[in-house]
Amino acid sequence: MRIAVVPGSFDPVTNGHLDIINRASKLFDKVIVLVSYNPNKQKARFSVKERLEMINAVIGDFDNVVADCNDGLLADYLERTGACAIVKGLRAVTDFEYEFQMALANRQLCSTAETVFLTTSPMNMYLSSSMVREIASLGGDINGFVPPAIRGVILERLSPNHGNIKK
Numbered sequence: 001m002r003i004a005v006v007p008g009s010f011d012p013v014t015n016g017h018l019d020i021i022n023r024a025s026k027l028f029d030k031v032i033v034l035v036s037y038n039p040n041k042q043k044a045r046f047s048v049k050e051r052l053e054m055i056n057a058v059i060g061d062f063d064n065v066v067a068d069c070n071d072g073l074l075a076d077y078l079e080r081t082g083a084c085a086i087v088k089g090l091r092a093v094t095d096f097e098y099e100f101q102m103a104l105a106n107r108q109l110c111s112t113a114e115t116v117f118l119t120t121s122p123m124n125m126y127l128s129s130s131m132v133r134e135i136a137s138l139g140g141d142i143n144g145f146v147p148p149a150i151r152g153v154i155l156e157r158l159s160p161n162h163g164n165i166k167k
């Protein structure tokens with residue numbers, strides 16, 4: 001069985017992530033969406049449990065996609081699960097150097113897995129979790145950036161006015 005891991009912070013999962021997960025699910029027998037620890041990022045806004053719940057709420061349509069979490073090295077997780085690929089989405093060129101560096105390091109740490117880059121769909125080119133957090137926390141409309149199933153949860157947590165807008 002060819003298993004791929006889609007790792008990320010997913011704080012929160014966006015339509016851009018879902019597009020990559022969907023496309024990966026057609027290339028591999030099984031896809032694990034892995035909520036991972038990124039030591040370069042400040043404390044996440046959503047807990048690991050909440051991020052997993054949001055991912056589980058949006059992957060229901062795929063029978064070969066599951067969600068999991070890992071707070072150690074991605075390479076160790078790949079070895080443990082026998083995954084043969086890390087799937088990452090590439091947006092603008094600014095992503096490239098960082099992703100290239102991680103791909104090389106992961107290959108050194110786990111030679112049995114390849115990093116596969118999928119180019120983002122044009123409408124998600126500039127979409128990121130941090131942009132969603134910023135828009136929601138300033139009371140903006142996040143429709144079109146995140147799947148409808150998790151929009152309420154994100155707004156509930158981040159939007160300044162959600163739940164007490166005067167009619």
Ligand code: PNS
Pocket residue numbers: 007008009010036037038039041072073074075101102103105106
């Ligand atoms: O969504 P992100 O934060 O850009 O994803 C980065 C992530 C979480 C995939 C990366 O930081 C990662 O793989 N973390 C796990 C720890 C690890 O293996 N670090 C070495 C990477 S070469």
